[in-house]
Amino acid sequence: MGESDIFAGLASVLPPERILGSEAARRVYAHDAYTVDRSAPDVIVLPETTEEAQSVIRWCLAHQVPFTPRGAGTGLSGGAMAAKGGVILSTKRLNRILQIDIPNRRLHAQAGVANLKLSQAVAAEGFHFAPDPSSQSVSTLGGNIAENSGGPHTLKYGVTAPHILAMTWIDNAGEVRTWGTGVEGGPGPDLLSVLVGSEGTLGFVTEAWVKLTPLPARVETLLASFPSVVAATETVAEIIAAGVIPAALEMMDRNILVAVQAAFGLEVPAGTEAMLLVECDGSPAAAQAEIEEVYAICQRFGAIELKLAANEAERKHLWTARKKGVGAMGRLAPTVVTHDGVIPRSKLPEMLTFVYEVAEAERLGVANIFHAGDGNLHPCFYFDDREPGVVERVVRAGERILTKCIELGGSVSGEHGIGVEKVDFMPLMFSEADLALQGDVKRMFPISEFANPCKVLPNLKGCVEHQRRWRGAAH
Amino acid sequence: MAGGGTLSGRRLRGLGTKQGFLAPAVAFESTLGEGGLIDFSPADQVVEVGAGMPISELQALLGAEGQCLPLLDPAEWGAAAAGYPGTVGGLLACNLPHGYMASCGMPRDWVLGATLRRPDGTEAKSGSRAVKSVAGYDAHKLGVGAWGRGLMYVRVILRTYPTKGLPAMSIVQSAPIQAPVFIQRCLRSDFDSMLRQTPGVVAHDPQTQVIWSQERPATPPEGWVIGPGGYRARPAWMDEAEAAFLSTFDPEGDWI
Numbered sequence: 001m002g003e004s005d006i007f008a009g010l011a012s013v014l015p016p017e018r019i020l021g022s023e024a025a026r027r028v029y030a031h032d033a034y035t036v037d038r039s040a041p042d043v044i045v046l047p048e049t050t051e052e053a054q055s056v057i058r059w060c061l062a063h064q065v066p067f068t069p070r071g072a073g074t075g076l077s078g079g080a081m082a083a084k085g086g087v088i089l090s091t092k093r094l095n096r097i098l099q100i101d102i103p104n105r106r107l108h109a110q111a112g113v114a115n116l117k118l119s120q121a122v123a124a125e126g127f128h129f130a131p132d133p134s135s136q137s138v139s140t141l142g143g144n145i146a147e148n149s150g151g152p153h154t155l156k157y158g159v160t161a162p163h164i165l166a167m168t169w170i171d172n173a174g175e176v177r178t179w180g181t182g183v184e185g186g187p188g189p190d191l192l193s194v195l196v197g198s199e200g201t202l203g204f205v206t207e208a209w210v211k212l213t214p215l216p217a218r219v220e221t222l223l224a225s226f227p228s229v230v231a232a233t234e235t236v237a238e239i240i241a242a243g244v245i246p247a248a249l250e251m252m253d254r255n256i257l258v259a260v261q262a263a264f265g266l267e268v269p270a271g272t273e274a275m276l277l278v279e280c281d282g283s284p285a286a287a288q289a290e291i292e293e294v295y296a297i298c299q300r301f302g303a304i305e306l307k308l309a310a311n312e313a314e315r316k317h318l319w320t321a322r323k324k325g326v327g328a329m330g331r332l333a334p335t336v337v338t339h340d341g342v343i344p345r346s347k348l349p350e351m352l353t354f355v356y357e358v359a360e361a362e363r364l365g366v367a368n369i370f371h372a373g374d375g376n377l378h379p380c381f382y383f384d385d386r387e388p389g390v391v392e393r394v395v396r397a398g399e400r401i402l403t404k405c406i407e408l409g410g411s412v413s414g415e416h417g418i419g420v421e422k423v424d425f426m427p428l429m430f431s432e433a434d435l436a437l438q439g440d441v442k443r444m445f446p447i448s449e450f451a452n453p454c455k456v457l458p459n460l461k462g463c464v465e466h467q468r469r470w471r472g473a474a475h
Numbered sequence: 476m477a478g479g480g481t482l483s484g485r486r487l488r489g490l491g492t493k494q495g496f497l498a499p500a501v502a503f504e505s506t507l508g509e510g511g512l513i514d515f516s517p518a519d520q521v522v523e524v525g526a527g528m529p530i531s532e533l534q535a536l537l538g539a540e541g542q543c544l545p546l547l548d549p550a551e552w553g554a555a556a557a558g559y560p561g562t563v564g565g566l567l568a569c570n571l572p573h574g575y576m577a578s579c580g581m582p583r584d585w586v587l588g589a590t591l592r593r594p595d596g597t598e599a600k601s602g603s604r605a606v607k608s609v610a611g612y613d614a615h616k617l618g619v620g621a622w623g624r625g626l627m628y629v630r631v632i633l634r635t636y637p638t639k640g641l642p643a644m645s646i647v648q649s650a651p652i653q654a655p656v657f658i659q660r661c662l663r664s665d666f667d668s669m670l671r672q673t674p675g676v677v678a679h680d681p682q683t684q685v686i687w688s689q690e691r692p693a694t695p696p697e698g699w700v701i702g703p704g705g706y707r708a709r710p711a712w713m714d715e716a717e718a719a720f721l722s723t724f725d726p727e728g729d730w731i
Binding site: 194375376426 | 516572591597604606611695714716720724
């Protein structure tokens, strides 16, 4: 079915002004924040209600047109790419907070509401939505659910799944379901936990009830500078081994710091090769005791400088490098590809050494800014994609790093998902029997080859030939 | 509403501490053969064990390194101690409320990976030793709350907690607990009223709105009840989810 037929068909179920089909729009929606692979949709639709989204999905299923959900497009594995073209089902207009229930510490919102808006809506009442991906000012609730997103405070508060109480979603047969209640747990297999993190392949989430977490009474933030990456990673291991669970434990290496220094004037003491940002929270006494212990460990492992935030303004300043690090990397090179792998955290020193060796061997710039406490690495390769052969080297470097993550007992994705980017890595981590188990997880729900095709599992029907079209289409 | 299986089929059984929460069965399949420590990395706060390992054995092993699973001592807390003193597999399969739930979450949140066995004997693994991962579908969470149906935990990778960091727990005990009991969970806004109208309350947790009682409570307006002999009161979506799960993983009803 051609683009104009799809446009005309969808105009029968949605007001035409909420269907985009211009060349410019199709180009913008051809990829998410993972830009190496690209595949343009035929049209983009912007439903405002669950019913409208259901009408679109039913139309697509009836006419065998592929459809792919998309939030803010901040995903880093091509999960929102229209792998077989067709329709992008955007949550951009599903942007209303529907109900705030403070007595029961929960909030009901549509899937397109930005993560940060959820917290802002209840901050005055002393609550927040705990998952805080770095993209939180734009990334959406629906996207966070799809990727089971983490963030700097995942270490203490967990990823998205434990914060989702209930969801309204449209399955891949076009039926609306509401699963979950305001009360967690209960007698029955926990399929809600499987739906969260399924990368939008098992259904399209339109609304969710999220858990609200009280804001901590006290937050202590420490920025520690180290003379070597090894000293910083060993400090991380020691903090965890000492039984301290900070709210956040983040690391930045020298190349990130150079970029942040240039962009935002962050002061970096001479001789700094890595910085740790550590945050402890809770009751005033507990937060104080924990940060003192962390402070002492940092000193013991040779920190050059330790800065403790005295107030909220200083705390925000100390977070500058971490929050704006990836953005500042634009100063280093025209293109940045952020990888995402995770390992048992005691393996951090070995893993980081390996990352630097790979970058050198592949003649790539690399900067590391990541969730050290979770063992979740984000090596950012920076390069000029006009240079012949460089994309191949970046892809190869990524493969070597992810293979090493698996070797060390970790995973090919900590929080960015498999999307289209890592589909071919799944057999490295999982055997045929393991993948068959995952295939059966998918088969618990209605399946359609037109619903968000070619994501998560390898060798899905008709995807190999499409992959040839989109792979490396940035060129 | 009664439920919990029929007299045909086999029942997975570890130490049998939670069998009272299920309807009677005549044939059992022991999970105790799958025990033993596979790997413990105190620095990572991650342990991998055979799912038949008794929780008491695991706690002793973790305690030697200043770590634990955040569960109460059963001598003092009875059923509020959740899976303790059963097995690791039983802890996950039953996913019962426990004393540190407000601060440490549910057993669901501790399982990082697992090797799972189906009724036909085939095994597969899911997850990893990393503390977070989005690599495919989280099959290792599927058996959580399934009460031993569909998928059996064979080996599990769990997150552990430092003993010294455990916060004060918030359970209020009003009478000695003798398992099994009725366990209900309700909304915060319904908690006071449910607490008042539930007969024979033996313990309650105002932080997580869980009430343990010797007698059957009314069904909360929003929430669920687990009780002896397979008594269950739960929202309709759980029936739908369980039907989807069982028709895929145990269509013959081999495990009850």
